[in-house]
Amino acid sequence: MNIKTIMAFAVGPIATAGLGLLTVPAIAWIFPPADVGRLNMVQISVSFGVLLFNLGLDRAYIxxxxxxxxxxxxxxxxxxxxxxxxxLVMAITLPYDRRIAMWLFGLGHVTYYWVLVACVTASFISRFLSLIxxxxxxxLAFSMSQVLPKIIFLLILGVMTWPAFSRSFNELEAAYLASLLSVLVIYAWNTRGDWSLALPAAVSQAQIRGLLSYGVPLIFAGVAYWGLDATSSLALRSLSTLSExxxxxxxxxxxxxxxVFQTIFTVLWAPLVYKWVAHGVDMSRIDRVAQQALAVVCAIxxxxxxxxxxxxxxxPARYLQVKYFMLCCIGQPLLYTLSEVTCVGIGITRKSMLSLWSTLAALIVNVAISVWLVPGHGAAGAVIANAMAFLVFFIARTEASAYVWRPFPRARLYACVVVxxxxxxxxxxxxPFAPVHFSYAWLAMLPVVAWYFRAEWLGMYRSLHSAAGLGGWLLLTGRGPHVRL
Known part of the structure; x- marks a missing residue:
């Protein structure tokens, strides 16, 4: 994998984030807060469906x-x-569609539930096609498959500003489904040569059992991670208001x-690590990758x-608290990404159950703090619980990897993320009460981060400048520029 490939993968997340800066305000201005909250319930339900139904076999495929x-x-x-x-689950839930819709959205219309089912199905299929x-x-194909649906969703939102539309949750959910279906169509077209070969392929029960033996522990770990990710939303839905x-x-x-950082990194990282393992590469290089990832996390x-x-x-003015909350929220993707580097030993040694225990520990912290703070503090309590839970998640995964694989320096990692x-x-x-705007305090941290990680910045610059080896700041190997895996 070279820098050209890395940049091709990076186009999608960067463009998606840029479009998100347009899409999120558009939704906030067009739809009432209650419908924005309901859309969040759709999104966490879709993520739960994909995690549960793939049975950990997406990770087994990688x-x-x-x-x-x-x-x-x-x-x-x-x-x-x-x-x-x-x-099977679709058939079982058929008699309870109205009840599930009422529980999720506070609206007992069966259409909302079945549109959600269609969203889950489209996302599930797209997940496996994207792995190809x-x-x-x-x-580039991977990136375009991410960007075009965002453009379609944004265009649909623009159309919904016309007076002919009622700007209801029904229309918002339908727009979200349309974007997911466009993802599916694009992935299906780009991978048609691969999935068409899979249709007649012969697969034995022994092969499936072997894959499930790796994936089944990841089912529980995946569902536990979804719980960790969704606890704040579920706590707000049941203990607070849709506006919060x-x-x-x-x-x-x-x-x-x-x-963006999480998406780019995770897309590239897992396949690269397992390629290193397959080729017998010296894995001590991961220590340098971890320090460079820490530098990027702190800078972001x-x-x-x-x-x-x-x-x-x-x-809109009703979202003035967002600027204070988002700094706790950004800890989730950044700490997850950093843990993907520090926990590679779990995947390499196939000790999948450790991922489950690490996630459960963080989930317990999230639930406990959410139940404590959300009823009295609403969204503020939820973001505090989320930040603390992902700090525990990062530390637990890192320690588990060091225990089952190989010890590596961790004090600097922990000190920086705790700060x-x-x-x-x-x-x-x-x-909100500081006499000096809080952004000045964060601005003062910029030169500190630049100086403290000066060796990492220099190393990343040299790697990118040479455009050699395994490419990019991920791949400081110490080997000659002729080496390509």
Whole structure:
């Protein structure tokens, strides 16, 4: 993988984040806060469906891609069990559609539930098709498949400003479904040569059992992670109001810079690590990658703190709290991304259960703090719970990896992320009352980050400047520029 490939993968997340800066304010201006909160429930339900029904086999596909001879059979073996489970659950929930819609959205219209089912199905299929592009390193096709649906969604929102539309939740949910279906169509077209070979491929029960033995523990870990991710939204839905949920949802959306970093990194990282393992590469290089990732995480966090005041100029007045909340929200994607580097030992040693226990520990923290703070503090309590939970998540995954694989330096990692989370919490609590605008304090941290990570910045610059080896700042190997994996 070279820099050209990395940049091709980066186009999608960067463009998606840019479009998100237009889409989120558009939704906030066009639709009432209650409908913005309901859309958040749709999104977390879709993410739950994809996590549950793929049975961990999406991760198994990535893990085994370089070791299976028949990749069409691998795709079929990973897709079919989860899709069969999805169809079964759809049939079972048929008599309860109105009740589920009322519980999720506060509106007992069955259409809302079945549009949600269509969203889950489209996202599930798209997930496996996207893995084909990801593993084949077809970065530009992968990026375009992300960007075009966002453009379609934004155009639909523009049309909804016409007087002919009622601007109801029904229209908002339908617009979201249209964007997901466009994703599916684009992925299906770009991967038609691959999934068409998977259809007639022969797959044995033994092969499926082998994949499930790796993926099943990840089902629980995935569902637990969804719970960790969704606890704040569910707590706000049941212990607070839809308006508070809307403020939280917009705050999370404005933390999109962190999501860009997470998306680019995770798309590239897992396939690269397992390729290193398959080729017997010296894995001590991961220590340098971890320190460089920490530098980028801290820089993004500080830049967001410095520029978060911009949210006041693009959102309605009822979302003035977003600029304080988003710094805690950005901890979720940034700490998750950093943990993807520090927890590689779990995947390499196939100790999948440790991912589950790490996530459960963070989930317990999130639930406890949410139940404590959300009833009295609404969205503020939810973002505090989320920030603390993901700090625990990062530390637990890192320690588990060091225990089962190899010890590596961790004190600097922990010190930096604790300071970042602490400053975010201080901003949330005291930012509205500070005599000096809080963004100046974050601005003062910029030269500190630049100096403290000066060795990492220099290393990343040299790697990017040479455009050699494995490419990019991920790949400081210490080997000659002729080496390409």
């Amino acid at each position: 893990r085994e891609y370089h070791e299976w001879g028949d990749r069409g059979a691998l795709l079929k073996a990973c897709f079919v069990p989860g899709f069969a489970l999805l169809v 592009l990801r593993m084949q390193e077809r970065g 949920l809307a403020v939280y949802a917009v705050s999370v959306s404005f933390a999109g810079v962190g999501v 966090w500080v830049l967001c703190g410095t520029l978060s005041w911009v949210a006041d100029f693009v959102l 970042a989370v602490g400053l975010s919490l201080v901003t949330l609590v005291w930012g």
